[in-house]
Amino acid sequence: MRRLIFLLPIVLFAAVVAAFVVGLGRDPSKLPSTMIDKPLPVFDLPPVRAGDTGLKSADIQGEPRLLNVFASWCVSCRVEHPVLLALKARGVPIDGLDWMDRADAASAYLVANGDPYARVGNDQPGRAGIDLGVAGVPETFIVDRRGRVRYKQIGPISPDDWTHVIAPLMDRLRAES
Amino acid sequence: MTAEIGQFALILAFVLAVVQSVAQLWGAARNDAALMSVGRNAVLLQAAFTLAAFVCLATLFATNDFSVALVVQHSNSAQPLIYRLGATWGSHEGSMLLWVLILAVYGAAVALFPGTLRDTMRARVLGVQGLLGAAFLGFLIFTSNPFSRLFPAPLDGGELNPILQDPGLVFHPPILYLGYVGFSIAFSFGVAALIEGTVDNAWARWVRPWVLASWLFLTIGISAGSLWAYYSLGWGGWWFWDPVENASFMPWLLGTALLHSALVLERRGALISWTILLAILTFSLSLVGTFLVRSGVLTSVHAFALDARRGVYILGIIAAFTGSALALFAWRAPAMRTGALFAPLSREGGITLNNLLLLCATTTVFLGTFYPVFVEVLRGDAITVGPPFYKITFIPIVLPLLLVAGFGPFMNWKREKALPLLRRMIIPIVLGMIALVAGVIVFGIGRPLNILGLALGVWLVLAAKMILIRRWRIGEVGIGEMARLVRATPLAVWAMVLAHAGLGVTTLGITGVTAWQTNKVLSMNAGDSLALGRDTVTLQSVQVVRGPNYEANHARFHVEGPFGERILISERRFFPASRTTTTVAGIGFGPLGDTYISIGDQDPQGALVVRMWDHPLVGWIWAGGIIMALGGMLSLADRGLRRVALKRGPRVVSANPEVQSQGAVA
Structure with a gap:
């Protein structure tokens, strides 16, 4: 019986190594989304910026748009932020979903780092994010003119992602009738 | 030429590491003094050649040799010399070379200063150390060669990540690695003890200085890293629960546990197999930290080298070393004696509780860090864990730990009675209670974490002071006697007082x-001023200045407070070579708190976006770390003094009488 206790560390360790081996094989950017080709779930979020209207799912249609899920506590979002600002400067419409975050913290974050968003909604309870199948922040959904999700980017958008994946897709979506 | 010399030195070091491990382990098994002495020379030579390789790489960076791929990627001729040298370890390959160098230096230190360590034990420790060296030198040579050439050579290089171009880069990684890698010695001691099948108080006496040294470097390294993040990342946070921060924090937590359990083993001969397990796990967490940064299994701001093949190699090293050590543990440790008994309420009992809480805290951080990996493996979808997770899991474990840390030093070894213990501690208990009540009044009952933090902080500092007050018998004896008692206080007591008070x-x-x-965020024009905390802040001027390899928006703030006035400079730097922008915050450090100003973009009308924080007491976070490290240094100094003063025969605790007599002879 006593020997079994001494076996415990190595058994636990083996389990951890097995998880790492599986984890190494995955590519975080290739995760499938259950949302692809489905309409956005319905949400109506309060504003982040003072005197703003917030974000409704019904707002996100009419033209291909990016829906960027972010949070002021998220480190990778800060890495992604300059890319979003550059996209905004090029006229790409981006909406922001501030996930599991306090509105005042997010508002301060946008003031300090620049604000790339056309509309921003605060989802402090995280409900809308869960409906969207958000796994972590940042994530970006590409929504077509009819309000359907067409692509999901997991993790920060790098300039490479933009040129090789997202920009061509946006062009295609814009050409769709 | 230099690159080829470095490459050659690295290969020689690899061969010598293999020689070292074979000669030492085989020599110890046959008790062959000649073979062990061959091994010992191999240790020193391996360290010399690894150092040579490192010096070669630093030279390549210093002389701008752009025929070497690593130099091209991380340095250019406009980069100041200090950051060209810092770039030596600012890259994946270079930082792994530093890792291996420090491993070799620790091995050489054991070979050169064995103290009373018996020959076979030393040989086994160095043998295991040699295996580690060979594994990581192999990793460097086969997957991440720092000396690869480029043809044709470009005229100028790229750039070291501008966030890393900071004095922090020069000090932070080497100090952190001295801590991280230092735990390899504890690991090797643990494995050597398992191979020998015997552990005694002397083992703990040998291993403790190495644990102490690693712990104190890691303490300084983590504090410095946190300070660096605070002033350079520009949003005033000092801890982010980032996976890579966690990677250094986990070995620190478990190393703290090891430090305490080794003390029990040294003084009382108890917690034997537990201490060995901690020694193995602490270094394994250092390895896991390396894996974390190098593999891309988790993404983080620190992950500057993401390569799955390297991840596989490091995972292989972890599986081999930790796996074998734990297998050895499962096989050999049950045969070792359980050690001296103690009552639940005793100093040993307190330290056991400390160990259990630290282990739980480490597990929490581990789960939080790797949760995304585990959940994805089990459920197939990914999630991230943010600071809120740690707030509800880590902090509730740490609060009782802080409470126990106050009591620990007042407890007697072996057994203790509750009432006399409370009576000895009546002053800090009462004052801690007063702090608790004060906290309720100041913060209101709705903020329990703030209240408990205040009370426990006061409690720890006072409980630590109380050790000295009792020892010096303040109020009981005359001033002359007291002065004698102050002088007679051993460094070890000072060390404990400082470490606990620092916490x-x-x-x-x-x-x-x-x-x-x-905090306040607003647009400011030159001449605007506002009130922040007790200070008045005025933006004096904004201008564009030029640095050696960047252009900066340079804002001058005048801050006037109750303790005088000062000028704070905040910059936003643009590095053309890599087209990145960094923020240098203007920070007015003070004993009661900091004023922290970082600037953002300028709007078309010329107004500057300014974010300011008033950070009360923030400096105490790092001051506490330095005080703890100071405690570690005094404890090390105390051991050095005492080793000269007394050489007692080791008390042997082992499974069978045969080994016991062997140990006693040695």
């Missing part, structure tokens, strides 16, 4: 900044 200071700092920090 209290850090706790107070964390509480202060989380409870009272305020």
Whole structure:
């Protein structure tokens, strides 16, 4: 019986190594989304910026748009932020979903780092994010003119992602009738 | 030429590491003094050649040799010399070379200063150390060669990540690695003891200085890293629960546990197999940290080298070393004696509780860090864990730990009675209670974490002071007698007092900044001023200045407070070579708190976006870390003095009488 206790560390360790081996094989950017080709779930979020209207799912249609899920506590979002600002400067419409975050913290974050968003909604309870199948922040959904999700980017958008994946897709979506 | 010399030195070091491990382990098994002495020379030569390789790489960076791929990627001729040298370890390959160098230096230190260590034990320790060296030198040579050439050579290089172009880069990684890698010695000692099948108080006496040294470097390294993040990342946070921060924090937590359990083993001969297990796990967490940064299994701001093949190699190293060590543990440790008994309420009992809480805290951080990996493996979808997770899991474990840390030093070894213990500690208990009540009044009952943080911080500092007050018998004896008692206080006592009080200071700092920090964000034109905390802040001027390899928006603020006035400079730097922008915050450090100003973009009308924080007590967080490290240094100094003063025969605790007599002879 006593020997079994001494076996415990190595058994636990083996389990951890097995998880790492599986984890190494995955590519975080290739995760499938259950949302692809489905309409956005319905949400109506309060504003982040003072005197703003917030974000409704019904707002996100009419033209291909990016829906960027972010949070002021998220480190990778800060890495992604300059890319979003550059996209905004090029006229790409981006909406922001501030996930599991306090509105005042997010508002301060946008003031300090620049604000790339056309509309921003605060989802402090995280409900809308869960409906969207958000796994972590940042994530970006590409929504077509009819309000359907067409692509999901997991993790920060790098300039490479933009040129090789997202920009061509946006062009295609814009050409769709 | 230099690159080829470095490459050659690296290969020689690899061969010598293999020689070292074979000669030492085989020599120890046959008790062959000649073979062990061959092994010992191999240790020193391996360290010399690894150092040579490192010097070669630094030379390549210093002389701008752009025929070497690594130099091209991380340095250019406009980069100041200090950051060209810093770039030596600012890249994946270079930082792994530093890792291997420090491993070799620790091995050489054991070979050169064995103290009373018996020959076979030393040989086995160095043998295991040699295996580690060979594994990581192999990793360097086969997957991440720092000396690869480029043809044709470009005229100028790229750039070291501008966030890393900071004095922090020069000090932070080497100090952190001295801590991280230092735990390899504890690991090797643990494995050597398992191979020999015997552990005695002397084993703990040998291993403790190495654990102490690693722990104190890691303490300084983590504090410095946190300070660096605070002033350079520009949003005033000092801890982010980032996977890579966690990677250094986990070995620190478990190393703290090891430090305490080794003390019990040294003084009382108890917690034998537990201490060995901690020694194995602490270094394994250092390895896991390396894996974490190098593999891309988790993404983080620190992950500057993401390569799955390297991840596989390091995972292989972890599986081989930790796996074999734990297998050895499962096989050999049950045969070792359980060690001396103690009552639950005793100093040993207190340290056991400390160990269990630290282990739980480490597990929490581990789960939080790797949760995304585990959940994805089990459920197939990914999630991330943010600071809120740690707030509800880590902190509730740490609070009782802080409470126990105050009591520990007042307990007697072996057994203790509750009432006399409480009576000895009546002053800190009462004052801690007063702090608790004061906390309720100041913060209101709705903020229990702030209240408990304040009370426990005060409690820890006072309980640590109380050790000295009792020892010096303040109020009981005359001034002359007291002066004698102060002089006679051993360094070890000072060490414990400082380490525990430092923890209290850090706790107070964390509480202060989380409870009272305020911030303001606004657009300012030159001449505007506003009130922040007790200060008045005025933006004096904004101008564009030029640095050696960047252009900066340079804002000058005048800050006037109750303790005088000062000028704070905040910059936003643009590095053309890599087209990145960094923020250098203007920080007015003060004993009661900091004024922290970082600037953003300028709008078309010329107004500057300014974000300011008032951070009460934030400096105490790092001051506490330095005080703790100071405690570690005094403890090391104490051991050095005492080793000269007395050489007692080791008391042997082992499974069978045969080994016991062997140990006693040695």
